[in-house]
Each structure stands twice: as structure tokens, then as C-alpha cells.
Amino acid sequence: MIPSGNPTLEMVAAEAGVSRATVSRVVNGHASVAPEAVAAVHAAVARLNYVPNRVARSLASRRTDVIALIVPESTSTVFADPFFAPVVRGVARALAETDFTLNLLVASETRPEKTRRYLLGGNVDGALVVSHHSGDHSYLGLGDALPIVFGGRPLNPELESRHYVDVDNRHAAQSATEYLLGSGRRRVATIAGPQDMPAGIDRLAGWRDAVEAVGGDVSLAEHGAFTQQSGAEAVIRLLDRHPASGAGSASTGSASTGSAGAGFDALFAANDQMAAGAIQALRNRGLSSPADVAVVGFDDDAFAATLDPPLTTVRQPATELGVSMTELLVRLISGEEAPHRTIIPTELVRRGTA
Amino acid sequence: MIPSGNPTLEMVAAEAGVSRATVSRVVNGHASVAPEAVAAVHAAVARLNYVPNRVARSLASRRTDVIALIVPESTSTVFADPFFAPVVRGVARALAETDFTLNLLVASETRPEKTRRYLLGGNVDGALVVSHHSGDHSYLGLGDALPIVFGGRPLNPELESRHYVDVDNRHAAQSATEYLLGSGRRRVATIAGPQDMPAGIDRLAGWRDAVEAVGGDVSLAEHGAFTQQSGAEAVIRLLDRHPASGAGSASTGSASTGSAGAGFDALFAANDQMAAGAIQALRNRGLSSPADVAVVGFDDDAFAATLDPPLTTVRQPATELGVSMTELLVRLISGEEAPHRTIIPTELVRRGTA
DNA sequence: GTACGCTTGGAGAGCGCTCTCACGAGCTGC
């Protein structure tokens, strides 16, 4: 809505006694304008409380100075997803120093057309896509119409050539598993994430890399859905499939009340939520962490440190991811070339569970 | 950025052999157009893969079909604020059925001009402002230039006449306190929130209403900053100021290891975070909840139910708040009159701590 | 005095769309 009374460039020009072009030049800091003219324009702008109409400007200049951050609706439900907030923060931070404005688009999955039309309708200069999901084909049709940066490696082969920023999930998972192995644990199990998301796939692959390297048992894997509940269920399945055998059960100082123990002595969970659920479920079975089962999570959720005991986990620098994605996109928008792949390092945060 | 190759209305018109006006009519579903013309246009649109340029449309129609959700940067830091996610979800849900698009604006507090210019620059049809903070004067200058709906009662007197949706914090706090009183507790303390936010002020007032009604001790109040840490600190101050006296200390089944107990037997915390911190601190002093001190929180955070024991709290229907704000704004945009104040009911969720 | 370069500012043609207005065609009714 443009209030009818809004002052226009034209009115400012009249007020300042110069032409529209001159006002435009002053407002945008272009070219050389005589000091008196500049002063006159500034005065007129102030007097009329003029604010340039960005829509008109966009139409004429074919730029919008807006970038979209697209979040699939299903993610927004998991919006509370502790991973998400810091990403947004990073994006906002990176953008604060530019003239770009953030535009968070909750992509309705039932009406993908709406998103596509918005993106193609000249509303934004570029888009950031944060999605944990694959199977989302909304961005295929966009072709090269718009610079897009993905957060996380796009699974779709057609999108693989697009620009993306990701953490090295695979390597981080491998390191975490190696850490477990290096601390004297023999049988490291894993609760993997959904295998239709890069984070799920890559973290499982990393675990397997490490386990295979020492000739370990790669059957010690169960899948979860990145939720606490699913983590609990997965660990129970693990326990049922691999009850206490010769190995494991260090039981030093454990509160084991009479359970059979576990057929593994360490666990790498593909995210913190599942790790939390697993620890809870283990406890219900009389198994404690780290005594009976050392646990390493992934993400370093806001609450990871507040668990009891505090969770050892792989920190995913989400804020930095947001910053990095944004900087990349801004460069693409300004026409620069940039590498398609940016990998952000992770860090193992040692706390109480391993 | 508008890719140079983008088809325009003009091109569609040429392709379909009709005038621009007719294409516009078909695309927007206006008026009566001959069936053959409609078919021809649709065919041309499909053939050219035409997507209307929303910027041009906005310029001409003076509508944008975009509404902004404004979040102050400081909130976005607390973005993980469990209150926020469901609000966004509610907004997105309400918008999904309309043609409006959501535009989340992280308002830079260091550059308020940026937000103001964006809002005034004809980019959006209306704005939703979610802020827990007062002292934000960014919206004062907007006058009636733009329909705005606030989430939470605006503290600034100048904004009081604006439209807002809020939960009845005061009444909810009163009810929660009465519930505590009704369950046999005699001395109900409170940890209030910051007194520069409506939620802080109103919840304290509600507690006082209930306490005064039974001639209780209104000095049993300390302030916190809505964080876990501050909740813990506040309850310690409470404990220090009011050690065990004649009253309180039911101590049934408590693990009291030798502490002095507390000079209050119930606690109403202005949010769940502070309640969680308080329970933790009480426990460190050998006091347990609900045995020694019954606790009621506020918000029903995502994690409230997962605490041990699960937290009794006042549920704040955040999603509904988002929906309600959005519906109100949409009505305002379409020029309807609407009540300035919408109050959403809360609900006491009885769990383990009271 | 002419030629040339430089700075400054104005005119005007769009950007892609909406929407009013007017016009022609086909109809009804007397």
C-alpha cells in the first residue's frame, strides 16, 4: 500500500527547484552534483519526509536489493529446530552491513507455484535455500533465472552444480567416531538420520568410514528421524539386536540396576536430539553415559550443554553457515564468479558423555 | 534481478493475438473474457512460461501482496526463543490460504532507518511486529502510513491506540496464582520478568491481584530477565530474604538434606525458563518441587514437558497468536474496521510441579 | 576568436503492469 499522500521524486524536484534526474542522483549518491543542488535536495527531502519508492526503483533498475531466505513449511514446523535460528542470525548479521533486506519465505509445500512465482516475479535479487529435505523440486525450474545458494549439499543431482555451503558432515562424523575409538571404546554404534537428507547420509557414511578402518562392526546402525523420540526408539532396537556380549559394559561407577548391559560401548548419534533421546532410553534400561555407553551427538544444540551429563557433540557452526551463504550470494548477485562448494569446518566439543 | 529474457505481458499478448489488457484480465481472473480468448492466453502463457512481474504489478496497482513480520535483531538473537517459532508458524499458516507472501524482516537496531524506509517504501501492504521489548520507537514515525498489528500490548502510550493481539497475561497469572493458593499453598512467591515488557509487567500484576485478594505477602517477589540463569539467581535471593519460617516446608518425601527450607511454599515464575532455573537452584539447596515448593511457569515452552518433573505452566497459544495477528492484519489491509484489541485465552497445563 | 574538453543538469524514454474509458458488435423492445 502506498499512501496516497506519499511524496514522490517529482515533488522533491519541484520543492528543490531542480529536475527529477538531479534528485535521483543526489538520493543515490551518483555522479557529480553541485554542492548547492545537493543541499537544496536534502532540504527538500527532509521537508517532505520523502522516502523513495523501492518498487518503482526496482522496476526501473531491475534490482530489488532483497534476498530471500526460503524455508520449507515442514521445516518451519520444526522451526523450533535449534539449528535454524543461528542460521538466520548469521544471514541477518551478514546482511546488516549491506543494503540488502532479508525476506524470509515460508515455502508452502502444497502451493509450490506460489514460491516459484514469487522468486521469478522479480521480487528478489537472489535466494538462500535452507532445507534439510530432499525431494523438493521447487527449485529445479528456476534454472539460471536467479542466483541461489543452498545451505547443505543439494541431493538432487540436477542441483548439484549449484552453489552451496555445507559443513563437512562426513568427515566430522568420521572424526567423532575416531575420537570414540581413540578413547578406548571398542564397539561404536550409530543412530543415523533419515537417508533422504545429506546430513543423514553423510554422517552415516563418516561413521562407517571410521568403523571400517578399524575392522569394526558396521551392522551397529539404526535409523532415526532426528527427533528425540526416534533416538530413544533406535537405541532400544540397537539394544535388542545387540544385547551385552563379551565386549562392552565397562560399568565403572554405573548405576546399572540389573539390566543386561549393551552390546556396544559407544554411540555416535547423527544429531543431538536423538542423542538426548538415546541417553534417556539407555538410562531407563539401567545404562548410564558415559560409563556404560559413551555418546557423541551432532549439532551442538542450544540445550546440549544443559543435559545431565552435558553432551559431547560435534559443533556445527550454524551462524557461520548463514554468514557464509549470504556472502556467497551477494557476490553472485554482483556478478562475481565463486566456487560452487564452500565447506565450513566443524569442531568436536568435549563434554560429559564421551 | 529480472533476467533479460523474461517474457512480458506484451509478449504474451502478441503470442495470443489479443491486447495486453485482455491478458491482464485473464491472468488476474477479472471480468468477463470470451472463452476462446481465455484459452488462447493460457496457451500463450504456458508456451512462454510467463510469470507476471510482481514489481511492475505493484507499481501499477499500489498493492504488493506482501506482509512483513518484523523481529527486532535482539529478539532474533534470542531467536531460539521457543515462543517465536510457533508464532511464525501461525502466521505462515494463516497466510497460506491467501495470496499474501510473508516477509520476515530482521530489524537492525543499529540502522532503524533501513526498516523504516523499507516499510514506507511501498514494499509491503502491512506489517506484523513481534517484540518483547519496549523502548523501540521505530514504529512511531509510521503514523497511519501502513496497517500494523502488534503481537503483545505495545507499552509505548503513543502506540496504544494501534491494533494488537495479546494473551491476557494478567488474568492468566492471577489464575495460576489462585490455582497454587487453591491447592493448599499458603505463601506464593513470584519471579517476575523485566518491567519494561508488557509480559513482565502484566504477569507480576496478576500475581499481585491474587495474592492481595487473600491478604498474602506481596513482598515475595524478585525479578529476573526471562532467562534460566536469572531465574536461578532470583530464587536464591528469595530464599535468602525469606528463609524457612513458621509457614511452608511441607517437606513430604523431600530430599532435603539439611537446608533451612524456604519461607514460601509455592512459586509462580513469569516464564518457563526462569521456572526451570529456579527449580534447579532450589534443588541445589535441597528443596524439591513440588514437595517443598510448588512451581508454575508461563509459556509452555517446548521443553517444559520434558523437565523432571514436568513443569506445570500456563500455556500461551503462540501459534494461535500468529494466526490471529495475521487475520487481523489482512482485514485491516482490505480496509475493514477491526477491534484494536484482541485477547487470546490461555490455559493452565497441570503437570508435575504443582 | 575559435576549438575543445569538462562539469552540471534537464528532457524523455522506458521498466511491466493495471485500469479507466470508449468503442463496436450483437441483442432486445417498441
Added chain:
DNA sequence: GCAGCTCGTGAGAGCGCTCTCCAAGCGTAC
């Protein structure tokens, strides 16, 4: 048979801005 309709369509004038010319003014050089 003609006024008076309605219905479908096209022409064209913007919406508020950018940006490319182009012209005027002034200074310097020859």
C-alpha cells in the same frame, strides 16, 4: 428500424523511478 442495452475488447495513460543521451555553461589552449 432504431434507440438503448450489455458484453467483450483495445487503446492509452499512468504508477515512481532510473538512466541515457544531449545541451548549456565555463575554462583552457591555440
